[in-house]
Amino acid sequence: xxxxxxxxxxxxxxxxxxLDPADNTVARAAADNVINEMxxxxxxxxLTIKEAQGxxxxxxxxxxxxxxxxxxxxxxxxxxxxxxxxxDAIHGSCAVQTSAVIAAALGQMEYDLVMCGAEATDAxxxxxxxxxxxxxxxxxxxxxxxxxxxxxxxxxxxxxxxGFWALEAxxxxxxxxWDTINEPRYPSFKGIxxxxxxxxxxxxxxxxxxxxxxxxxxxxxxxxLDFAGRPPKGEGVKVTDEGDGAQKFVDYxxxxxxx
Amino acid sequence: MxxxxxxxxRRDLDFLLNEWLDVESLxxxxxxxxxxxxxxxxxLDLAEQIATEHFAPHNRKADENEPRxxxxxxxxxxxxxxxxxxxxxxxxxxxxxxxxFGGMQLPHVVGQAVFAWFxxxxxxTSAYPFLTMGNARLLLAHGSREQIDTYxxxxxxxxxxxxxxxxxxxxxxxxxxxxxxxVPQDDGTYRLTGNKMWISGGDHELTENIVHLVxxxxxxxxxxxxxxxxxxxxxxxxxxxxxxxERNDVVLAGLNHKMGYRGxxxxxxxxxEGVHTPGGRAGAVGYLVGEQxxxxxxxxxxxxxxxxxxxxxxxxxxxxxxxxxxxxxxTRTQGRPPAGKDxxxxxxxxxxxxxxRRMLLAAKSYAEGGxxxxxxxxxxxxxxxxxxxxxxxxxxxxxxxxxxxxxxAWPSQWGPVADDLAIQVHGGYGYTRDYPVEQFYRDNRxxxxxxxxxxxxxxxxxxxxxxxxxxxxxxxxxxxITATTARAAGTQWAGFAADLDAAVARLASVTATLWGAGDPxxxxxxxxxxxxxxxxxxxxxxxxxxxxxxxxxxxxxxEGKRAxxxxxxxxxxxxxxxxxxxxxxxxxxxxxxxxxxx
Ligand SMILES: Cc1cc2nc3c(=O)[nH]c(=O)nc-3n(C[C@H](O)[C@H](O)[C@H](O)COP(=O)(O)OP(=O)(O)OC[C@H]3O[C@@H](n4cnc5c(N)ncnc54)[C@H](O)[C@@H]3O)c2cc1C
Ligand SMILES: Cc1cc2nc3c(=O)[nH]c(=O)nc-3n(C[C@H](O)[C@H](O)[C@H](O)COP(=O)(O)OP(=O)(O)OC[C@H]3O[C@@H](n4cnc5c(N)ncnc54)[C@H](O)[C@@H]3O)c2cc1C
Numbered sequence: 001x002x003x004x005x006x007x008x009x010x011x012x013x014x015x016x017x018x019l020d021p022a023d024n025t026v027a028r029a030a031a032d033n034v035i036n037e038m039x040x041x042x043x044x045x046x047l048t049i050k051e052a053q054g055x056x057x058x059x060x061x062x063x064x065x066x067x068x069x070x071x072x073x074x075x076x077x078x079x080x081x082x083x084x085x086x087x088d089a090i091h092g093s094c095a096v097q098t099s100a101v102i103a104a105a106l107g108q109m110e111y112d113l114v115m116c117g118a119e120a121t122d123a124x125x126x127x128x129x130x131x132x133x134x135x136x137x138x139x140x141x142x143x144x145x146x147x148x149x150x151x152x153x154x155x156x157x158x159x160x161x162x163g164f165w166a167l168e169a170x171x172x173x174x175x176x177x178w179d180t181i182n183e184p185r186y187p188s189f190k191g192i193x194x195x196x197x198x199x200x201x202x203x204x205x206x207x208x209x210x211x212x213x214x215x216x217x218x219x220x221x222x223x224x225l226d227f228a229g230r231p232p233k234g235e236g237v238k239v240t241d242e243g244d245g246a247q248k249f250v251d252y253x254x255x256x257x258x259x
Numbered sequence: 260m261x262x263x264x265x266x267x268x269r270r271d272l273d274f275l276l277n278e279w280l281d282v283e284s285l286x287x288x289x290x291x292x293x294x295x296x297x298x299x300x301x302x303l304d305l306a307e308q309i310a311t312e313h314f315a316p317h318n319r320k321a322d323e324n325e326p327r328x329x330x331x332x333x334x335x336x337x338x339x340x341x342x343x344x345x346x347x348x349x350x351x352x353x354x355x356x357x358x359x360f361g362g363m364q365l366p367h368v369v370g371q372a373v374f375a376w377f378x379x380x381x382x383x384t385s386a387y388p389f390l391t392m393g394n395a396r397l398l399l400a401h402g403s404r405e406q407i408d409t410y411x412x413x414x415x416x417x418x419x420x421x422x423x424x425x426x427x428x429x430x431x432x433x434x435x436x437x438x439x440x441x442v443p444q445d446d447g448t449y450r451l452t453g454n455k456m457w458i459s460g461g462d463h464e465l466t467e468n469i470v471h472l473v474x475x476x477x478x479x480x481x482x483x484x485x486x487x488x489x490x491x492x493x494x495x496x497x498x499x500x501x502x503x504x505e506r507n508d509v510v511l512a513g514l515n516h517k518m519g520y521r522g523x524x525x526x527x528x529x530x531x532e533g534v535h536t537p538g539g540r541a542g543a544v545g546y547l548v549g550e551q552x553x554x555x556x557x558x559x560x561x562x563x564x565x566x567x568x569x570x571x572x573x574x575x576x577x578x579x580x581x582x583x584x585x586x587x588x589x590t591r592t593q594g595r596p597p598a599g600k601d602x603x604x605x606x607x608x609x610x611x612x613x614x615x616r617r618m619l620l621a622a623k624s625y626a627e628g629g630x631x632x633x634x635x636x637x638x639x640x641x642x643x644x645x646x647x648x649x650x651x652x653x654x655x656x657x658x659x660x661x662x663x664x665x666x667x668a669w670p671s672q673w674g675p676v677a678d679d680l681a682i683q684v685h686g687g688y689g690y691t692r693d694y695p696v697e698q699f700y701r702d703n704r705x706x707x708x709x710x711x712x713x714x715x716x717x718x719x720x721x722x723x724x725x726x727x728x729x730x731x732x733x734x735x736x737x738x739x740i741t742a743t744t745a746r747a748a749g750t751q752w753a754g755f756a757a758d759l760d761a762a763v764a765r766l767a768s769v770t771a772t773l774w775g776a777g778d779p780x781x782x783x784x785x786x787x788x789x790x791x792x793x794x795x796x797x798x799x800x801x802x803x804x805x806x807x808x809x810x811x812x813x814x815x816x817x818e819g820k821r822a823x824x825x826x827x828x829x830x831x832x833x834x835x836x837x838x839x840x841x842x843x844x845x846x847x848x849x850x851x852x853x854x855x856x857x
Contacts, residue, residue, distance in 0.1 A: 015263050076301060189350030189363050192301040
């Protein structure tokens with residue numbers, strides 16, 4: 001079972017995140033960049049499947065040089081090798097363009113299964129699995145809270161608000177995972193040392209046979225035109241209890257659409 | 260990007276390790292070739308993550324739920340065991356040990372930075388691995404191959420924990436007066452009887468076995484410290500195949516109820532009272548480590564590292580207090596600036612008040628200064644062990660010997676002051692149990708007491724270290740500091756350097772006066788002031804070092820380093836003048852005051 005896990009490096013959702021006012025793209029250089037948290041669940045799931053069934057886990061990342069940190073973390077968790085697509089022309093690409101890059105990279109790899117997180121915490125589009133499934137002609141099993149691989153078939157439970165759907169598809173397939181699926185392991189110290197020796201191949205657009213003009217901000221299918229910060233918190237509301245405190249409190253919460 | 264953690268500042272650790280101490284250069288040495296900047300960064304990331312997710316969250320709960328004795332067993336909150344399992348499974352126990360024993364050969368300086376996260380997040384829980392690693396290090400240095408295979412391997416895997424059992428009810432500072440007895444047996448083992456007081460981690464159910472390292476006297480040996488031997492006394496005897504055998508005759512007599520560090524069980528242990536009868540009779544079975552009567556020497560061999568570790572603990576508890584106070588001061592609004600008292604204007608965050616900034620800057624200079632001191636000394640441990648030439652190794656050893664009492668005592672004095680200031684910045688809220696700063700203070704208050712009290716450290720510095728090898732250590736310290744001040748010539752720090760040069764000269768002349776007095780009683784009566792003066796001088800030097808390392812930086816972080824360096828120069832270094840004046844006068848006030856007058 002050879003599994004490719006798509007890993008994106010994003011600004012830490014726990015720290016202050018900014019857009020770069022020069023071109024309205026995510027300000028990655030100044031950010032505290034980490035592995036997209038949701039992808040850690042996909043890595044964990046892939047490692048668990050590999051541990052049970054054998055094979056290899058390969059990490060695939062599209063991102064700037066600094067994305068090697070995310071790759072190294074995935075390798076220190078236990079992935080076997082990585083492919084890093086890095087090319088200055090990719091900066092500012094939209095999801096559609098990025099999916100073309102990832103699809104081209106996957107086209108040069110051998111896999112039975114592609115896994116990724118259900119969303120990236122920076123753009124929160126959740127469209128990558130669908131875009132890739134379309135481009136590669138693969139079945140898409142999205143939003144998994146449970147994955148079982150039996151022979152040539154993948155079965156998943158897709159998380160919904162009220163419960164789950166049971167889905168299955170023949171391999172190769174693409175599966176995206178939610179954070180309810182498992183508890184990602186920490187890298188171990190041994191894993192950190194071992195990660196140094198694991199192969200990381202880099203690919204440029206030319207290596208993938210893609211034209212630089214087909215990606216990047218200039219030809220993106222969508223652009224961020226403007227953005228604004230959240231308005232500062234207003235003064236709080238003081239409720240004086242004159243025997244009707246509870247009612248006023250409930251009215252307030254209802255007014256804020258909290259209850 | 261400023262780190263948002265309130266446990267420690269990763270930005271500062273990166274500055275100290277990379278921009279200042281250049282730890283990456285260590286990877287050129289044979290012992291560390293497997294390492295790189297990436298592995299150091301990754302293990303620091305790992306430490307921060309585990310400390311944040313598994314250690315910090317139960318720090319308060321462990322404080323509020325002291326260990327209890329239930330049916331003779333110690334009961335702890337379950338979070339302690341969970342955190343320690345994650346710690347051991349990540350391989351962090353193995354960090355600095357040799358690959359041969361399952362370790363990762365991490366440089367000591369990086370190992371200290373890694374472990375700092377756990378101490379700052381939860382000093383009570385981190386004490387178990389701290390003690391276990393110290394125990395394993397001692398056995399690796401002085402134990403037999405068989406002892407290492409039997410005891411160290413399970414410790415490094417985190418399956419067994421270790422203790423250091425030195426103190427007794429009647430003998431704390433004065434180890435020459437211990438009375439625990441070890442009687443040799445025909446089979447080469449010993450049987451121990453006696454009581455050990457204050458033993459941290461002395462009993463618990465966290466691990467299958469506990470490896471006590473016990474100081475005891477063999478009857479008929481030389482008196483005093485020359486007659487102390489070191490023994491392994493496992494809670495459960497170990498069979499030849501490594502499995503656990505009979506219960507040894509060491510039992511928990513009681514738990515101490517402490518001001519802080521409450522997550523760490525602290526125990527009175529009875530040895531050889533016959534509660535258990537291994538081999539059919541009373542007496543705790545012990546195995547001699549190394550040779551007879553050399554126990555204290557072995558312990559002291561590990562002392563430098565242990566004392567740097569305690570100093571680091573004091574520093575980082577002060578550090579986390581400072582970070583909490585800083586965050587509070589940025590959000591708490593109170594009062595208005597002196598020039599804008601109009602009550603119609605909104606109140607300002609208290610960080611806007613100069614006096615609050617004074618407190619924060621003082622706490623910052625103690626916390627970051629202490630961290631620089633601890634990491635500098637840890638780097639010296641690496642130099643002592645791995646520097647290219649024998650001469651470099653010997654110099655590192657000498658400087659380390661000199662600095663060790665300061666590395667332990669200075670943070671133990673000023674770390675708690677940083678926590679005291681953190682409480683003060685919080686106003687009345689800091690005095691309540693709703694905020695964590697009062698716990699940091701209580702936890703930190705242990706550090707001046709254990710691992711050699713401040714009084715003991717001061718006697719070590721003035722009575723032993725500055726006079727050893729004809730004063731070579733003191734001379735080397737002076738040379739090392741003036742090498743820094745020379746680099747400051749022509750920079751904005753020339754004035755700081757000149758004041759430091761003057762203080763170094765003063766330290767030398769005061770030392771000569773003290774030891775020229777011809778009366779050791781009067782000399783040593785003022786040893787604590789000497790320790791304080793030397794400590795402040797050393798930390799001032801390390802602030803100059805940091806200022807120079809930050810010279811090219813233009814970020815707020817680097818401005819902060821400059822501000823704290825300036826603070827230490829202008830506000831703290833001058834304190835040494837008064838201390839040196841007192842020392843120079845050979846003051847007899849303390850010496851001549853009689854017991855009856857107190
Ligand atoms: C929470 C905690 C954990 C501990 N953990 C351990 C442990 O794991 N293992 C272990 O073996 N011990 C441990 N200890 C013991 C600790 O090392 C001792 O408390 C310490 O050495 C001081 O000894 P004492 O308490 O008997 O104080 P004393 O030695 O009675 O000292 C009392 C005071 O007298 C001063 N004094 C004593 N002798 C002299 C002297 N000759 N000259 C000048 N001043 C002197 C001291 O500086 C101190 O201020 C722990 C203690 C505590 C409180
Ligand atoms: C145990 C306890 C008992 C108490 N009992 C009483 C009581 O019986 N009755 C009562 O009325 N109150 C009582 N208090 C309240 C006490 O007087 C306040 O805690 C104290 O005045 C500090 O105010 P604060 O806690 O709001 O801190 P803050 O005013 O928020 O101060 C926080 C920090 O900011 C500094 N700061 C604030 N303003 C300025 C400024 N303008 N310039 C420079 N620095 C500034 C302070 O020095 C302090 O270090 C009690 C408090 C405690 C803890």
